[in-house]
Amino acid sequence: MPLMYTSTRSSSSPSAVSSTFATAISSGYAPDSGLYVPQSLPLFSPGDLLAMSGQSYPSLAYSVLRRFIDVGEIPNEDLREITSRTYEKFEFPAEAVTVVQPSSSPSSAFPPNAYVAELFNGPTNCFKDLGQLGLVNLLKYFCTKRKRRQTLLVSTTGDTGPAAMRAVAEADCPLLSVIVSYPEGQISSFQRKQMTTIVSPRTHVCSFQGGGDDMDLPIKKMGMDEDFADEHGVCGVNSYNFGRPLMQMVHYFFTYFKIAKLRGVTDFESFRLDVVVPTGAMGNIVAAYISKKCGLPLHFLCASVNDNDITHR
Helix, strand or coil: CCEEEEEHHHHHHCCCECCCCCHHHCECCCCCCCCEEECCCCCCCHHHHHHHHCCHHHHHHHHHHHHHCCCCCCHHHHHHHHHHHHHCCCCCHHHHHEECCCCCCCCCCCCCCCCCCCCCCCCCCCCCHHHCCCCCCHHHHHHHHHCEEEEEEEEEEHHHHHHHHHHHHHHHHCCCCEEEEECCCCCHHHHHHHHHHHCCCEEEEEECCCCCCCCCHHHHHHHHHHHHHHHCEEEECCCCCCCHHHHHHHHHHHHHHHHHCCCCCCCCCCCCCEEEEEECCCCHHHHHHHHCCCCCCCEEEECCCCCCCCCCC
């Protein structure tokens, strides 16, 4: 059976229909304003995990994505090319995520069995590169295949915008453009300069007055306006787009395998990993949750917040 996607609100919407992966990530929101999710999740067995454990990051990305994308939508050769190209500009393309063990001295805040996954090796030095670069390359593939214009809409508080703009500029596809908005005075000078100094006809950026979440509803309304969205190929690429957590699942698999290797573990049925993630809108930890549901042996998932504590509240 082909791999299909449905809305999180499908149970309350009898008219909801199954959608392809291309439709799911090219739309952002489903027609009933829910979020697209797989109709069923694949299961990675201990044998699958063992076979994947020695792969490079691009190869691991292929192995994970292949289970979520029907081969009829993206053939094997094309998907391998996409995952290979996605990490070319990382500092370590074969190892896009580095894992280090911090000091466990008496004065250290870290216990001796703690590890840190460094997610900042991408071209904008932000973990969002791990999600946005792959998603944009997938969108480029589909809009080129369909010969259909795609306009990506982004609201950012600093990280998503630079990653999305850099990804679209690097893709350099005439059918693919991005419009990024950020709250005036509420992002760092470095992040603002990252967005306002990109020279590309495919990227556009503007500021708005208000808080970081104030553009979410306008973007959703544009996506839900069928005529407008169809005319401009509107697509939201914030963390509600399933392509984002899908791409971020890869770094959980890679981190798990890396730590298992550092600890000399090959029994993936008994070795479980606790995860603590700095959290804003929960996109990254949702990727951990889906990975766990698919069989990756993650145990305790902790979403940690700072003053941006809407998740906690």
